[in-house]
Amino acid sequence: MIPASCAYHRAASVEEAIALLAEHGGEAKILAGGHSLVPAMKLRLNQPAVLIDIARIGSLRYIRQEGGHISIGAATTHNDIACSGLLAEHLPIFPQAADLIGDVQVRNRGTIGGSIAHADPAADWPAVLLATDAVVVVKSTDGIRNIPAADFFTGFYSTALVEGELITEVQIPLPPAGTRATYQKFMQPASRFAIVGCAVALTSNGGNCSHVRVAFTGVGDTAFRDYDVEQALQGKVLSADSVSAAVQLAAKDAVILGDHYATETYRGHLARVFLKRALQQVIA
Ligand code: FAD
Numbered sequence: 001m002i003p004a005s006c007a008y009h010r011a012a013s014v015e016e017a018i019a020l021l022a023e024h025g026g027e028a029k030i031l032a033g034g035h036s037l038v039p040a041m042k043l044r045l046n047q048p049a050v051l052i053d054i055a056r057i058g059s060l061r062y063i064r065q066e067g068g069h070i071s072i073g074a075a076t077t078h079n080d081i082a083c084s085g086l087l088a089e090h091l092p093i094f095p096q097a098a099d100l101i102g103d104v105q106v107r108n109r110g111t112i113g114g115s116i117a118h119a120d121p122a123a124d125w126p127a128v129l130l131a132t133d134a135v136v137v138v139k140s141t142d143g144i145r146n147i148p149a150a151d152f153f154t155g156f157y158s159t160a161l162v163e164g165e166l167i168t169e170v171q172i173p174l175p176p177a178g179t180r181a182t183y184q185k186f187m188q189p190a191s192r193f194a195i196v197g198c199a200v201a202l203t204s205n206g207g208n209c210s211h212v213r214v215a216f217t218g219v220g221d222t223a224f225r226d227y228d229v230e231q232a233l234q235g236k237v238l239s240a241d242s243v244s245a246a247v248q249l250a251a252k253d254a255v256i257l258g259d260h261y262a263t264e265t266y267r268g269h270l271a272r273v274f275l276k277r278a279l280q281q282v283i284a
Pocket of ligand 1: 029030031032033034035036037038054074075100101102103106109110111112113114115116117118120122123124125165166167168191192193194
């Protein structure tokens with residue numbers, strides 16, 4: 001299928017992209033890797049009058065350490081993240097999750113900014129960002145906003161972004177010593193989107209859980225932190241019993257999706273299975 005025709009601008013800088021967004025308002029869409037937007041345009045689910053291409057803005061593509069956090073530019077591809085030595089050293093959950101996204105072509109073109117702006121309920125990054133307490137930095141002609149991941153994903157393909165805003169980077173605090181994190185998913189075999197994905201970041205001191213984050217994607221209409229599971233583990237001695245009790249709470253209060261990939265009951269079961277696998281990984 002061929003998308004409806006539209007105007008195309010290739011922005012050379014963040015400032016130009018933001019100015020174009022302000023000029024064209026709700027008629028414009030940012031084009032990054034195009035791996036979610038272009039299929040939606042071909043299906044006429046999305047028909048922007050103006051495309052603002054940010055894929056060649058070099059200043060949006062980086063992974064660097066700044067003070068107490070690592071910053072990832074919005075136009076950084078999944079493959080850049082999969083291959084990053086800096087992330088492998090400090091936040092290995094990022095390369096691990098990146099490697100599980102789609103296929104080589106998707107990883108080479110798709111970007112972290114595009115993925116989180118699109119907020120597909122089965123996308124991988126939202127769960128990873130929630131579990132690592134990431135902050136999404138957005139810019140517009142009105143200035144800069146820093147949005148915690150916990151406030152960013154607001155619903156089915158919905159985010160806290162407002163008209164005229166461009167995601168410029170994701171900041172992830174460096175985790176305290178003793179933290180281990182992992183992302184485990186049951187994937188759709190063709191696309192590799194998450195039928196259920198579970199990210200866990202856990203800090204343990206002498207066998208006690210001093211800090212824990214648990215986030216799911218694919219389970220409901222948007223990625224979410226599972227506060228019940230976190231509370232069940234916080235401050236506890238990490239044992240087979242405490243893990244088992246926490247696992248029973250997985251997605252307990254979520255409205256679980258049922259579709260042709262997995263019924264609601266099966267997804268609920270997978271949430272428990274993949275939470276258990278993730279906890280076993282970080283505790284091992
Ligand atoms: P685009 O398609 O260019 O844009 C997507 C949306 O985000 C658009 O609305 C656009 O306007 C907006 N946008 C883009 N960048 C910004 C920005 N900086 N600021 C504000 N808005 C912005 N994803 C997974 O998580 N896991 C998978 O296993 C997976 N498998 C896939 C398999 C296939 C075959 C395909 C085609 C895609 C798959 N994806 C998967 C999705 C893929 O990761 C996309 O790359 C991603 O969802 C969108 O990123 P993009 O850079 O291509 O964004």
